[in-house]
Amino acid sequence: MTAGTVLVLGADGYLGWATCLHLSAGGYQVIAADSLVRRRWDRECGTRSLIPIRSMPERVRLWQKLTGRRIAWSRLDLGDASAVADLVAQAQPEAVVHFAEQRSAPFSMIDRAHAAMTQANNVIGTLNLLFALRDHAPDTHLIKLGTMGEYGTPNIDIEEGFITINHNGRSDRLPFPMQPGSFYHLSKLHDSHNIQFCCRVWGLRATDLHQGVVYGWRTDEIDAHPGLRTRFDYDAIWGTVLNRFCVQAAVGLPLTVYGKGGQTRGFLDIRDTVACVRLALQNPPANGEYRVFNQFTEQFSVAGLAAKVSDARTAHDLKTSIVHLPNPRVEREDHYYNARHQRLLDLGLQPHYLADTLIDSVIAMTQRYGGRVDPVELEQPNVDWRRGGVPWRTPSTKQEALRPVQVLSAGANRRSGAATPSPKARLAQAR
């Protein structure tokens, strides 16, 4: 069977770009779209990808030069309903893979404006896409990136989207109860409700990938050339926990476990993200079907992950310290967690489990880009779930903006005092 056209939304992001390459290598006609808003949010936060990333036109040109395969690039904001409708109508894709959302929980908790912007961007963007599909391509398979964080941490086993409940002598298969932990995670749940509703009412078909926390930076396709690399976030707003721990270890800073560290989550390698999307694409649901796959391969506690990174360093005779900071988030730190993740395995997923070699590879990459590390980003969380945070505008005002949250930790005195060393000087000290 010839592979068809796939529209990848959020193509300039960490996972979107890796997925564009993987699907293009697999013979799909990929249309890559993104508003590039994430590059603007980085400027707002004074953050940047540890790995330098090229512009979208440069990346798609390089991919075509190396492989002869064309990825069509389109700058598009999902908030622009008529542009979304035009693109869907014109492309008539077999599937739309939707990554295009504000995806940071801390960013969504900064203040009212960031919470509102996150929910408007994510929920309205997805709604615009749903209407475009209804009106112009009702048979298209929507593959939506949701999150394991929609479930929260209930004291029962987590199923894949639905649970059969017996109540007062009657039984039904109902959506699993959800308890998201941030305005960002709530936006994903609101999306899930809208998508499920549109499948039921309009007969659309959708796969909601409830993905865990992703780590790593390499896929087979990215490895083809340094100019194809995808973003890699390590800072306190955008960096996910294992990626942060690896960078902390690489520059000799303590691994920052928030609270007791018993918070347990599902995790997966970025190579498995792209494989899961392809498997969902190759095995579409029926018209009218809304299905949920829990997309992760292993579960770890945060303290367990810190110990793994520390052990990987010890194997090279390098010492790593672990600090427990007061938790800026409101989340259970010691809880039951057992989430089912069978459906993608049933479709043939061959997981890449977390190994010391992966940790070593992230650390080696970090050492290569050590000059780009801002140690301030690795020491303290800068958004508190109860009090919010201060939205800084430019890198030069960032350190000023960070001051109000110094109280978060005893270690915060490292940032107090009149003369704060420059990031470069701090990195030199850390080494």
Ligand code: NAD
């Ligand atoms: P990312 O921030 O690197 O990429 C998201 C991309 O979407 C950015 O390039 C951004 O410019 C774009 N975007 C945002 N809003 C848009 C809009 N309105 N119109 C067009 N483009 C828009 O994020 P990521 O880590 O690649 O995550 C991608 C998706 O996967 C997100 O939906 C996220 O919720 C989900 N997810 C990520 C992880 C993870 O660990 N990274 C885990 C689970 C789920």
Ligand code: USQ
């Ligand atoms: N944590 C630490 N120390 C750190 C950073 C984080 O202990 O330095 C802890 C957090 O308190 C939390 C856990 O690690 O308990 C995970 O935090 P994270 O920042 O790695 O992940 P999260 O905020 O949940 O968000 C990330 C992505 C998001 C995705 C989600 C999947 O940014 O887009 O939806 O992972 S999940 O967690 O399954 O919901």
